[in-house]
Amino acid sequence: MTISLSAASLPVFMTALRNLDHCLDKAVANAQARKFDVDVLVSARLAPDMLPFAAQIRIACDAAKLGAARLGGLEAPKFADDETTMAQLKARIAKTLEWLATVPPSAIDGQEDKDITFPVGREATRTMKGQAYLLHWVLPNVFFHVTTAYALLRHNGVDLGKIDYLAGAGAAA
Amino acid sequence: MTISLSAASLPVFMTALRNLDHCLDKAVANAQARKFDVDVLVSARLAPDMLPFAAQIRIACDAAKLGAARLGGLEAPKFADDETTMAQLKARIAKTLEWLATVPPSAIDGQEDKDITFPVGREATRTMKGQAYLLHWVLPNVFFHVTTAYALLRHNGVDLGKIDYLAGAGAAA
Numbered sequence: 010m011t012i013s014l015s016a017a018s019l020p021v022f023m024t025a026l027r028n029l030d031h032c033l034d035k036a037v038a039n040a041q042a043r044k045f046d047v048d049v050l051v052s053a054r055l056a057p058d059m060l061p062f063a064a065q066i067r068i069a070c071d072a073a074k075l076g077a078a079r080l081g082g083l084e085a086p087k088f089a090d091d092e093t094t095m096a097q098l099k100a101r102i103a104k105t106l107e108w109l110a111t112v113p114p115s116a117i118d119g120q121e122d123k124d125i126t127f128p129v130g131r132e133a134t135r136t137m138k139g140q141a142y143l144l145h146w147v148l149p150n151v152f153f154h155v156t157t158a159y160a161l162l163r164h165n166g167v168d169l170g171k172i173d174y175l176a177g178a179g180a181a182a
Numbered sequence: 183m184t185i186s187l188s189a190a191s192l193p194v195f196m197t198a199l200r201n202l203d204h205c206l207d208k209a210v211a212n213a214q215a216r217k218f219d220v221d222v223l224v225s226a227r228l229a230p231d232m233l234p235f236a237a238q239i240r241i242a243c244d245a246a247k248l249g250a251a252r253l254g255g256l257e258a259p260k261f262a263d264d265e266t267t268m269a270q271l272k273a274r275i276a277k278t279l280e281w282l283a284t285v286p287p288s289a290i291d292g293q294e295d296k297d298i299t300f301p302v303g304r305e306a307t308r309t310m311k312g313q314a315y316l317l318h319w320v321l322p323n324v325f326f327h328v329t330t331a332y333a334l335l336r337h338n339g340v341d342l343g344k345i346d347y348l349a350g351a352g353a354a355a
Contacts, residue, residue, distance in 0.1 A: 010291075012187060017317060055228070055337045056339065119183050121184070144185075144189070144193075146348065149198065149347070149348055152321070153332075153344065159326075160329075164229055166229065175319065
């Protein structure tokens with residue numbers, strides 16, 4: 010018994026992004042309760058030389074989208090990186106989830122040994138086998154940006170707990 | 183072709199913890215360069231009701247250790263949660279890595295369908311199948327605490343980039 014490459018990627022990405030969306034919902038509710046404009050969070054940073062909240066959401070979405078596309082040999086839709094509101098960031102997550110739902114598991118399964126070459130930074134590329142690319146690059150990347158978005162919201166006083174990140178709206182289940 | 187449960191757990195945990203240790207090394211070097219006591223970071227928090235840096239390291243280690251132990255039906259060593267210095271936190275990571283290196287992949291492989299019951303919070307438990315437990319609980323947890331530790335260091339001005347988290351000391355390779 011073993012794990013298929015699609016099971017280790019598609020549902021993991023989708024759960025992470027759904028839970029991220031749930032954290033954004035909690036940020037919206039928290040801003041209403043505390044009477045501040047939730048969109049001020051879009052440009053929040055943990056350090057002046059660190060990417061802002063909007064970029065964390067975009068990269069979380071793109072890490073999942075491009076990971077699935079490269080593993081499956083598919084063309085992923087391109088989204089303009091122009092979100093300036095929480096509602097637009099939620100739409101970015103929704104569009105990404107919509108596309109991920111169209112990816113056939115059969116396109117990804119069996120690609121463990123395929124060489125995948127991808128950009129690293131602005132000029133370099135890196136090549137990894139499909140399995141290593143998923144386990145040692147894509148998954149750490151997706152969780153990195155989802156967690157950083159969570160940390161940014163927590164740092165700004167949004168009432169989140171780790172169960173929101175792990176189980177999202179299904180936390181009570 | 184598929185992925186074994188051990189390949190999706192042990193080396194992923196170990197890489198994440200080695201990269202975390204590398205981030206701690208960069209914090210030590212940064213503190214020396216900026217002439218502050220690196221141990222002040224041990225109690226740093228991103229929010230007053232969020233766990234401090236020391237707890238992020240302990241939980242990152244324990245998420246990996248207990249994940250491997252539960253999947254493999256093994257007894258994991260217990261460590262006192264009493265670290266107060268960066269050197270002690272590095273030792274915690276080292277002890278965890280040492281133990282993970284002793285886990286036989288064969289103990290974990292094939293446990294995809296095993297029911298795993300584990301504590302959630304102080305009173306509740308949750309039961310998941312081995313595969314779901316790894317992909318939807320343990321891996322997100324390990325990356326959550328490693329990333330939060332990274333975010334805490336970045337927030338305090340340590341010169342880290344995402345490549346330190348993804349590739350650690352092997353980033354140049």
